[in-house]
Amino acid sequence: MSLDKVLAKIDADLDQSVNRLLDLLRIPSISTDPAYKSDCARAADWLVEDLKTLGFDASSRPTPGHPMVVAHGGTGERHLLFYGHYDVQPVDPLDLWDRDPFDPEVQDTAKGRVIRGRGSADDKGQLMTFIEACRAWKAVHGSLPGKLTIFLEGEEESGSPSLIPFMQDNAAELKADIALICDTGMFEDTTPAIVTMLRGLLGEEITVYGPDKDLHSGMYGGAAINPIRVLTKILGNLHDETGRVTVPHFYDGVQELPDAIRAQWQALAFDHAKFLGDVGLSVPAGEQDRTPLEMLWSRPTAEINGIWGGYTGQGFKTVLPAEAHAKISFRLVAGQDPDVLRGHFRAWVQEQLPADCRVEFHGHGNGPAGVMSVEAPAFDAARAALGEEWGKPAAFVGCGGSIPIAGYFKTYLDMDAMLIGFGRDDDQIHSPNEKYDLECFQKGIRSWARVLAKLV
Amino acid sequence: MSLDKVLAKIDADLDQSVNRLLDLLRIPSISTDPAYKSDCARAADWLVEDLKTLGFDASSRPTPGHPMVVAHGGTGERHLLFYGHYDVQPVDPLDLWDRDPFDPEVQDTAKGRVIRGRGSADDKGQLMTFIEACRAWKAVHGSLPGKLTIFLEGEEESGSPSLIPFMQDNAAELKADIALICDTGMFEDTTPAIVTMLRGLLGEEITVYGPDKDLHSGMYGGAAINPIRVLTKILGNLHDETGRVTVPHFYDGVQELPDAIRAQWQALAFDHAKFLGDVGLSVPAGEQDRTPLEMLWSRPTAEINGIWGGYTGQGFKTVLPAEAHAKISFRLVAGQDPDVLRGHFRAWVQEQLPADCRVEFHGHGNGPAGVMSVEAPAFDAARAALGEEWGKPAAFVGCGGSIPIAGYFKTYLDMDAMLIGFGRDDDQIHSPNEKYDLECFQKGIRSWARVLAKLV
Structure with a gap:
C-alpha cells in the first residue's frame, strides 16, 4: 500500500528532515522586534525556495509588516489550505537559555531526544511536519497529495497586523474547502488532539484618576480619594465568592456544553491535580460548579494580567497617587460578542466610580471564540488517521488560548478550520529552552501523511 | 532693641541664606534608596561644616543606616534641642518634574517667589530656617541664642530605623528642656500653627503568591488562581461603603475629640472645599460621619500607597502572574498601638487568603500618635512670637502626617516637643515639583529669631 511507502520514506529520511528544520531554526525571525526584520524576510525566502523544490508555485508576498508565504501545488477535487507561522517569540531572558536560542541542536534528554531552539515547537517545527509529509509523498508518488495551498504568516507572535487585510485582498486565491492549522498540542503525551473549541479574547486597560497630582498620605489621607483604593474595590468585585464573573450580561448567550462533548471530555479523565500541581497549585479557582x-x-x-499604581520601589513612600492602572483580559466562548462585552465591562466600571474619580479605557485586541463544526466528514477522517498513528483515538478538545486565525478563516473566507498539532505541555514555548520532541516531529510528519491520505 | 537688629540682619543676608539652602538641595540625599547612601553622608557632612562655622561643636555620627548630625553650642539656663531631617523623598515619577529635582532654583510664580527642588520644603528648607536664625543671632550678638543642641536625622523618610537606638545610646547628651521641631506647616497661607496632635504611622508591605511561575492566561486562566485577583479582593475590602476601615479592632481605644478642641477647630473655619479643590477633588473620602x-x-x-503585579509595560501580555504586591500604610491616633494593629491587619489578610495562596508580610516603620501638653509656658511664648511675626495668632492644630520623633522625645528622653513649621499646603512635598515659598523661608527664619528671643 502506497501510504506505507510514504511512512517508510518519512522514517528513512528523518535525519535530512531534521537538518532542514535546524537550518530554518537558525534564522532569528523574531517578528515583534524591528531589528530582526531582514531575518523574517530571510525565513520567508528560505521557505519559498524549499517549497519550490517540491513543485509548489511559491512566493514571498510583501505586506506593510513581514511577508506572507503563499504556495500552490497539486491537483484534486478537494482543495486544502495549510496554515502555519514562521516568526518566533523574543528570547529574553537570554541568560536562562542553556545555549544560543538560534544555534539549535538535537539533544538526548531523560525524556527522549529533543530538538532544542527558539521556534522548534512554535511554530517552525510544527509547520515543517506538514511540508515534510508533502515531500515524502512527492518522492513516493511523484506528485503532491492533492490540491494544496500553503499559507505561512510572519506576524503571528506580534498580533498579525497584516493578516486580515491580506486575506481580504487575496480571498479568491486563499479560499479552499478546509483549512488545516498546525499550531496546537497533544491532549497529553501520547493522546493526539483536534481542537474544536477555541476561546476568544478581549483585552482592556483601565486607568483610574483621582487627585490631580500625587499627594502626601499624611496631609491628605482620609479626606482625599485614593485611586488605588477605588481600583482594588472595583476589581475586587470582578468575581463573586463562587468564582463567577460579576459583570452584568457577561454570561448572556453562553451555552451549556452539549452532552456528547461533555461525555467525551469526561472520558478524557483529565488529571487536574497534576495539571495544577505542576505549577504549585491544587484548587481549581474558576466557577465552583464547573469541572x-x-x-x-x-x-x-x-x-x-497587570496592575500598578503609587510607589512600587524599594522601601516605603506614603504617597496617595493621582492614578492607578490595570490590564484585564477576558477569555470568551461561543455566543459572546467581544464588542458588546467591552461595553458592558466599561459601564460596570463606570457605575462603581466615586464622584471625584474618572476612568479612561484603552482597548487592546479582541477576537471572538471559535467552535468548529465537527460534523464535517474531514474531522472523522482526521480523527481516524491520528488514531492509527498514535494507537489511541484522537480527542476533540477545547483550547483555553486564543488562535484568532481559525475565526478569521471562517469570517473572511467562509472556510472551516481543523487544528491539529503535536506540541507537548513541557515544550516551553514563549519561554527559555524551547524544544520540540523528535518523536512529535517524526510522528507529526507521519500523522499528516495519514490525514492527507484520507482527505485527498 | 537687639531682636530688631537680628531681624534686619536676616533680611539683609537673605540671598546668602538662599544660596546655602540651594547648595544643600543639590545633594540628592534620598534615604530609602541604597544608591544614594554616599549622598546622605555628604549632606550630613555639609551640615556639620556649616554648623562649625557658627561655633557649634558639630559631628556626623555613624549609625547602621545614615549618619546623625549632632551639634552643641551656646550657653544659658534653658537647654533647647532643635530637630530636623536632611534626607528627602524619592523623586519618581521623574517625568512629571519640570526640571531636575536636584538642580534647585528660585523661581517667580503667580503666587510669588519659590525655591523649587526636592527637599526645599521637606525638610531642608525648614531646618535651615532655624540654622539661619542662629547665624543672624550670632552675627549680631557674637554668640548663639542660648544653650542649643541641634539634632538632624537622615532616615526620616525611610522609617527612622536608627533613631530610637541612637537616642537611647546618647540619651544624656540629647536630653534638653524642650525639643523644637521644624517639619510641619502653616494652618493656612498666613496663619502660623503649632501642632499639638500628631497621627502615628504603621507601614506594611504584602506579597501574595499563587502559582510557582508566571503562567499563560490562555492555558491556565480560569483554573489557576491569580494573585492579583486575590490581592484586589482583599484590599477592595479594606474600607466599607461609609469609608470606615474594616480591619477588626482597628478603632479599639480611639477616643472622641474633647469638646474644647472641637470648638477650637470649628473656630478655624477650615475651608475643605478649597483644600480638596486645590488638588482637583470635591468630596471628602473618609468616614462619612466625620468632619x-x-x-x-x-x-x-x-x-x-503602592500596588503592582503582572505585566505593566506597553501593550498587552496575557500573563497570569506568580505574585502580586502592595504597600499599605495606616495613620494612627492616640489610643492605637502600632504593634497590636500590625497583628490585627496581618490576621485579617491571612483569613481572606484562598487555600492555594500564601502571603508574606514585610513591616515598614511604625510610630504611635502624639498629643502635646500645651499647658507648658513655652507654648504660650511661641504662640505670641509667631503672632508678632505673622500678624495673626498662631493656631494650635492637629497634623495628619506622622512625625514620630515627637513621641520618641517624650518616651525616650522625657522631653516635651513643640512643632513649628512654615510649609504651605501647595508645597507638593513627596510629589513632583516640590517648592518652598521664599516668604516662608524668610519669615520662618524671622519667626525662629522671635521664638528664641522669648525662650532663652
Missing part, C-alpha cells in the same frame, strides 16, 4: 476542563476550555473568564 | 478636619487630624486611616 476544571470546562473552566479551561468552554467557560469564559476574567483575569487581571 | 474633614477630623478625617485629617484625629481619625485613623488606611491607604494603599
Whole structure:
C-alpha cells in the first residue's frame, strides 16, 4: 500500500528532515522586534525556495509588516489550505537559555531526544511536519497529495497586523474547502488532539484618576480619594465568592456544553491535580460548579494580567497617587460578542466610580471564540488517521488560548478550520529552552501523511 | 532693641541664606534608596561644616543606616534641642518634574517667589530656617541664642530605623528642656500653627503568591488562581461603603475629640472645599460621619500607597502572574498601638487568603500618635512670637502626617516637643515639583529669631 511507502520514506529520511528544520531554526525571525526584520524576510525566502523544490508555485508576498508565504501545488477535487507561522517569540531572558536560542541542536534528554531552539515547537517545527509529509509523498508518488495551498504568516507572535487585510485582498486565491492549522498540542503525551473549541479574547486597560497630582498620605489621607483604593474595590468585585464573573450580561448567550462533548471530555479523565500541581497549585479557582476542563476550555473568564499604581520601589513612600492602572483580559466562548462585552465591562466600571474619580479605557485586541463544526466528514477522517498513528483515538478538545486565525478563516473566507498539532505541555514555548520532541516531529510528519491520505 | 537688629540682619543676608539652602538641595540625599547612601553622608557632612562655622561643636555620627548630625553650642539656663531631617523623598515619577529635582532654583510664580527642588520644603528648607536664625543671632550678638543642641536625622523618610537606638545610646547628651521641631506647616497661607496632635504611622508591605511561575492566561486562566485577583479582593475590602476601615479592632481605644478642641477647630473655619479643590477633588473620602478636619487630624486611616503585579509595560501580555504586591500604610491616633494593629491587619489578610495562596508580610516603620501638653509656658511664648511675626495668632492644630520623633522625645528622653513649621499646603512635598515659598523661608527664619528671643 502506497501510504506505507510514504511512512517508510518519512522514517528513512528523518535525519535530512531534521537538518532542514535546524537550518530554518537558525534564522532569528523574531517578528515583534524591528531589528530582526531582514531575518523574517530571510525565513520567508528560505521557505519559498524549499517549497519550490517540491513543485509548489511559491512566493514571498510583501505586506506593510513581514511577508506572507503563499504556495500552490497539486491537483484534486478537494482543495486544502495549510496554515502555519514562521516568526518566533523574543528570547529574553537570554541568560536562562542553556545555549544560543538560534544555534539549535538535537539533544538526548531523560525524556527522549529533543530538538532544542527558539521556534522548534512554535511554530517552525510544527509547520515543517506538514511540508515534510508533502515531500515524502512527492518522492513516493511523484506528485503532491492533492490540491494544496500553503499559507505561512510572519506576524503571528506580534498580533498579525497584516493578516486580515491580506486575506481580504487575496480571498479568491486563499479560499479552499478546509483549512488545516498546525499550531496546537497533544491532549497529553501520547493522546493526539483536534481542537474544536477555541476561546476568544478581549483585552482592556483601565486607568483610574483621582487627585490631580500625587499627594502626601499624611496631609491628605482620609479626606482625599485614593485611586488605588477605588481600583482594588472595583476589581475586587470582578468575581463573586463562587468564582463567577460579576459583570452584568457577561454570561448572556453562553451555552451549556452539549452532552456528547461533555461525555467525551469526561472520558478524557483529565488529571487536574497534576495539571495544577505542576505549577504549585491544587484548587481549581474558576466557577465552583464547573469541572476544571470546562473552566479551561468552554467557560469564559476574567483575569487581571497587570496592575500598578503609587510607589512600587524599594522601601516605603506614603504617597496617595493621582492614578492607578490595570490590564484585564477576558477569555470568551461561543455566543459572546467581544464588542458588546467591552461595553458592558466599561459601564460596570463606570457605575462603581466615586464622584471625584474618572476612568479612561484603552482597548487592546479582541477576537471572538471559535467552535468548529465537527460534523464535517474531514474531522472523522482526521480523527481516524491520528488514531492509527498514535494507537489511541484522537480527542476533540477545547483550547483555553486564543488562535484568532481559525475565526478569521471562517469570517473572511467562509472556510472551516481543523487544528491539529503535536506540541507537548513541557515544550516551553514563549519561554527559555524551547524544544520540540523528535518523536512529535517524526510522528507529526507521519500523522499528516495519514490525514492527507484520507482527505485527498 | 537687639531682636530688631537680628531681624534686619536676616533680611539683609537673605540671598546668602538662599544660596546655602540651594547648595544643600543639590545633594540628592534620598534615604530609602541604597544608591544614594554616599549622598546622605555628604549632606550630613555639609551640615556639620556649616554648623562649625557658627561655633557649634558639630559631628556626623555613624549609625547602621545614615549618619546623625549632632551639634552643641551656646550657653544659658534653658537647654533647647532643635530637630530636623536632611534626607528627602524619592523623586519618581521623574517625568512629571519640570526640571531636575536636584538642580534647585528660585523661581517667580503667580503666587510669588519659590525655591523649587526636592527637599526645599521637606525638610531642608525648614531646618535651615532655624540654622539661619542662629547665624543672624550670632552675627549680631557674637554668640548663639542660648544653650542649643541641634539634632538632624537622615532616615526620616525611610522609617527612622536608627533613631530610637541612637537616642537611647546618647540619651544624656540629647536630653534638653524642650525639643523644637521644624517639619510641619502653616494652618493656612498666613496663619502660623503649632501642632499639638500628631497621627502615628504603621507601614506594611504584602506579597501574595499563587502559582510557582508566571503562567499563560490562555492555558491556565480560569483554573489557576491569580494573585492579583486575590490581592484586589482583599484590599477592595479594606474600607466599607461609609469609608470606615474594616480591619477588626482597628478603632479599639480611639477616643472622641474633647469638646474644647472641637470648638477650637470649628473656630478655624477650615475651608475643605478649597483644600480638596486645590488638588482637583470635591468630596471628602473618609468616614462619612466625620468632619474633614477630623478625617485629617484625629481619625485613623488606611491607604494603599503602592500596588503592582503582572505585566505593566506597553501593550498587552496575557500573563497570569506568580505574585502580586502592595504597600499599605495606616495613620494612627492616640489610643492605637502600632504593634497590636500590625497583628490585627496581618490576621485579617491571612483569613481572606484562598487555600492555594500564601502571603508574606514585610513591616515598614511604625510610630504611635502624639498629643502635646500645651499647658507648658513655652507654648504660650511661641504662640505670641509667631503672632508678632505673622500678624495673626498662631493656631494650635492637629497634623495628619506622622512625625514620630515627637513621641520618641517624650518616651525616650522625657522631653516635651513643640512643632513649628512654615510649609504651605501647595508645597507638593513627596510629589513632583516640590517648592518652598521664599516668604516662608524668610519669615520662618524671622519667626525662629522671635521664638528664641522669648525662650532663652
